[in-house]
Amino acid sequence: MKTTVNSKKENPIILGIESSCDETAAAVVQGRKILSDEIASSANIQSLYGGVVPEIASRAHTDAVAAVVERAVKNAGIEYKDIDAVAVTYGAGLLGALLVGVSFAKAFAYALNKPLIAVNHIRGHLAAAYLDEPTLKPPFVTLLASGGHTAILHTKTEAEFEILGATLDDAVGEAFDKVARVLGLKYPGGPHIERAATEGKPVIPMPKMLKGGGGYNFSYSGLKTAVINYCHTMEQRGEAYSKADVAASFQSAAIGVLVEKTVAAAKEKGVSTVTAGGGVAANGYLRASLQAACQKNGLALVLPEKRYCTDNAAMIAAEGVTQFKLGNFADMRLTAKASIPLAATLTNGK
Ligand code: KG4
Ligand code: ZN
Numbered sequence: 566m567k568t569t570v571n572s573k574k575e576n577p578i579i580l581g582i583e584s585s586c587d588e589t590a591a592a593v594v595q596g597r598k599i600l601s602d603e604i605a606s607s608a609n610i611q612s613l614y615g616g617v618v619p620e621i622a623s624r625a626h627t628d629a630v631a632a633v634v635e636r637a638v639k640n641a642g643i644e645y646k647d648i649d650a651v652a653v654t655y656g657a658g659l660l661g662a663l664l665v666g667v668s669f670a671k672a673f674a675y676a677l678n679k680p681l682i683a684v685n686h687i688r689g690h691l692a693a694a695y696l697d698e699p700t701l702k703p704p705f706v707t708l709l710a711s712g713g714h715t716a717i718l719h720t721k722t723e724a725e726f727e728i729l730g731a732t733l734d735d736a737v738g739e740a741f742d743k744v745a746r747v748l749g750l751k752y753p754g755g756p757h758i759e760r761a762a763t764e765g766k767p768v769i770p771m772p773k774m775l776k777g778g779g780g781y782n783f784s785y786s787g788l789k790t791a792v793i794n795y796c797h798t799m800e801q802r803g804e805a806y807s808k809a810d811v812a813a814s815f816q817s818a819a820i821g822v823l824v825e826k827t828v829a830a831a832k833e834k835g836v837s838t839v840t841a842g843g844g845v846a847a848n849g850y851l852r853a854s855l856q857a858a859c860q861k862n863g864l865a866l867v868l869p870e871k872r873y874c875t876d877n878a879a880m881i882a883a884e885g886v887t888q889f890k891l892g893n894f895a896d897m898r899l900t901a902k903a904s905i906p907l908a909a910t911l912t913n914g915k
Pocket of ligand 2: 686712
């Protein structure tokens with residue numbers, strides 16, 4: 566079956582599907598406008614196990630995906646025939662989880678005779694900024710801080726970005742989740758650490774090694790280990806310690822370096838705008854620090870609403886719009902990939 570596509574359309578209607586981790590999400594975006602945005606999360610079940618159990622995530626996606634997509638189309642006030650293309654996250658993420666979204670998107674696109682678009686999850690996180698500020702135009706520098714990635718990116722055009730620096734080991738969100746676990750807080754740890762930190766003070770010394778050497782790289786394993794060692798040592802000695810102070814000290818160290826390097830990168834690249842994305846960009850302390858640092862340095866900041874920082878399908882549809890305009894479509898051979906390079910885009914699905 567051959568689909569003819571008019572990829573010159575200014576504001577195409579794209580259905581986005583996301584299933585890379587524990588959120589089954591579907592959304593409809595028209596150009597840079599969100600028409601609908603649906604999410605079913607298995608985070609509540611996952612939190613019983615202290616993290617995402619891949620098999621549980623895959624089953625939850627299988628149960629939810631059809632209803633979530635149906636709701637997204639219905640709530641967008643459109644009919645199936647109005648959709649210009651189906652965009653789906655093909656990587657990176659949990660293989661079994663991704664496969665549910667990819668298989669569903671392929672079947673859906675095939676049945677409706679619509680083109681298919683393969684979206685890199687990370688490019689989706691970047692694209693969330695366009696939904697928040699429809700007039701946003703490259704060049705800009707982005708702080709990407711999620712559970713799987715931590716990087717500073719320089720977006721040159723809507724389709725092209727360079728990686729200025731990235732984590733050399735753990736992602737910042739992963740460090741939040743691990744520290745939360747040691748403090749006896751639930752998964753996902755980020756919001757719980759944020760809450761605990763509001764009751765504490767950043768008074769516990771933290772290692773400086775997280776600067777990850779020079780440039781714009783990061784390292785979080787040293788910070789994570791230092792926090793874990795601190796808690797274990799105190800417990801072994803039978804000494805009481807403030808979990809709130811640990812949370813505040815960790816949060817301030819983990820985020821301080823992100824903000825500092827993002828602003829330095831924006832200044833070095835000579836851009837006037839900074840954007841942020843990824844689950845950790847939903848952190849109130851990060852948002853306030855980045856806002857203050859950008860203001861101080863005369864930089865405009867585009868900070869997507871918290872809901873569009875954590876995983877969602879509107880950002881996948883938004884990146885789908887860019888790929889649609891580039892005429893970059895996938896075919897029925899598309900498959901899910903657990904790990905892909907940060908900047909990867911499939912050209913014609915390959
Ligand atoms: O982008 P995301 O939803 O999924 C990935 O692509 O990884 O990010 C999830 C990560 C988790 O590690 C979670 O703990 C963290 O984002 N996160 C936060 C906050 N909300 C979510 N970290 C710090 N503060 C938050 N408020
Ligand atoms: Zn994500």
